[in-house]
Amino acid sequence: DVSKYTNELDQKIEKKREDLTYVKALEITYQGYLRSTMEHQHCPLCKRGFEGADNQQQKFEDQLRDSSRELPATIEALEKDLQVFSDRKRNYSQKLIETWQLLRTSLSKIPDTTADIS
Numbered sequence: 001d002v003s004k005y006t007n008e009l010d011q012k013i014e015k016k017r018e019d020l021t022y023v024k025a026l027e028i029t030y031q032g033y034l035r036s037t038m039e040h041q042h043c044p045l046c047k048r049g050f051e052g053a054d055n056q057q058q059k060f061e062d063q064l065r066d067s068s069r070e071l072p073a074t075i076e077a078l079e080k081d082l083q084v085f086s087d088r089k090r091n092y093s094q095k096l097i098e099t100w101q102l103l104r105t106s107l108s109k110i111p112d113t114t115a116d117i118s
Contacts, residue, residue, distance in 0.1 A: 009085055009092070013082065013085045013089065020078040023071055023075055026071060030071070031068065043060070
């Protein structure tokens with residue numbers, strides 16, 4: 001079914017866009033947290049200072065770096081998937097248009113025999 005297939009593609013495209021938006025926002029958030037932590041020496045969320053000799057700030061910064069390390073690859077994969085689904089939909093739509101035009105042209109070449117029947 002044509003509409004079912006195009007709806008499925010639309011849903012996949014929308015899901016990839018949502019995922020991509022989420023991951024990009026996460027990357028920006030982690031970068032902002034890291035920058036703020038390094039600049040102000042406190043947690044960017046609760047504003048609690050890092051205390052003690054156990055390098056809490058360094059551990060927090062490392063955790064932010066670790067959490068954001070894989071995000072560029074995830075973004076790239078999502079962008080690639082989004083492009084694949086978008087291309088698939090565009091190609092499918094183009095084939096539908098071409099098929100419809102061919103059908104219309106073919107039907108116009110069939111002689112109208114309804115006048116001969118009466």
